[in-house]
Amino acid sequence: MxxxxxxxxxxxxxxxxxxxxxxxxxxxxxxxxxxxxxxxxxxxxxxxxETSAREGVTTGALVGSAAGGLLTGLVLGPLGFIAAGPLAAALFGILGGGAAGALGGGLVGAGEPDPxxxxxxxxxxxxxxxxxxxxxxxxxxxxxxxxxxxxxxxxxxxxxxxxxxxxxxxxxxx
Known part of the structure; x- marks a missing residue:
């Protein structure tokens, strides 16, 4: 390395x-x-x-997890799209949102120099x-x-x- x-x-x-x-x-x-x-x-x-990819992944994962958990817990759970209820929907959203946020943040951060x-x-x-x-x-x-x-x-x-x-x-x- x-x-x-x-x-x-x-x-x-x-x-x-x-x-x-x-x-x-x-x-x-x-x-x-x-x-x-x-x-x-x-x-x-x-x-x-030496780019901002690491910072992008970290920030993207945090923001994606929070947004995904909140949105799926509030929207998909009560609407019945996920049969296990709002808690399972929130967990699903946290994992999915975190993964998507990390990927997007890493790609965006790779184009910027390290702070x-x-x-x-x-x-x-x-x-x-x-x-x-x-x-x-x-x-x-x-x-x-x-x-x-x-x-x-x-x-x-x-x-x-x-x-x-x-x-x-x-x-x-x-």
């Missing part, structure tokens, strides 16, 4: 030094991508994991320098994160839950 790490730097010197240290890491394969972004982030080359990527892009436009590193495993990502923090970088993180609007940034040095 690929992991993408975004580190923001206040100046280009720290970012370039960090990039050289990361590229010199032993065990870093040729498949790993290390890029430095000065004035803009190219969103067209973003992997699916963290939007925040990072805004900071790069404001003058920060971005180092993006795509690695093969979590151990490499942890090692590179420590290197970035040692060179005064700030790691941009995804929110814990897809529907939270808060962005988690790590400001402390290792």
């Amino acid at each position: 690929q992991h993408v790490l975004f580190a923001l730097f206040d100046n280009e010197k720290d970012a370039e030094t960090c990039m050289q240290v990361v590229r010199a890491l032993p065990g870093l394969s040729e498949a790993c991508t290390v890029l430095l972004h000065h004035d803009k982030v190219n969103r067209h080359d973003v992997p699916l994991a 963290v990527l939007k925040d990072v892009e805004r900071e790069v436009k404001a003058g920060k320098v971005l180092l993006s590193v795509e690695v093969e495993n979590a151990t490499q990502a942890d090692d590179i994160e420590r290197i970035c923090l040692d060179h005064h970088g700030r790691i941009a993180r995804k929110p814990v839950f897809g529907f939270w609007s808060d962005r988690l940034h790590r400001h402390d040095a290792a």
Whole structure:
């Protein structure tokens, strides 16, 4: 599984030094991508994991479940379309609405960049320098994160839950 790490730097010197240290890491394969972004982030080359698909699935499932459960519980149950009654109709609606909402939300979210990527892009436009590193495993990502923090970088993180609007940034040095 690929992991993408975004580190923001206040100046280009720290970012370039960090990039050289990361590229010199032993065990870093040729498949790993290390890029430095000065004035803009190219969103067209973003992997699916860096889109809003996860947030779309989460939001779609929640909204679909609520709407499906409410509508089928209130409409289909009392009208007798489902013989087991309003509770069974609501359960059927929750499951069906959640599945349909998750599918629709995932498809819509896949077309949008990840909210963290939007925040990072805004900071790069404001003058920060971005180092993006795509690695093969979590151990490499942890090692590179420590290197970035040692060179005064700030790691941009995804929110814990897809529907939270808060962005988690790590400001402390290792």
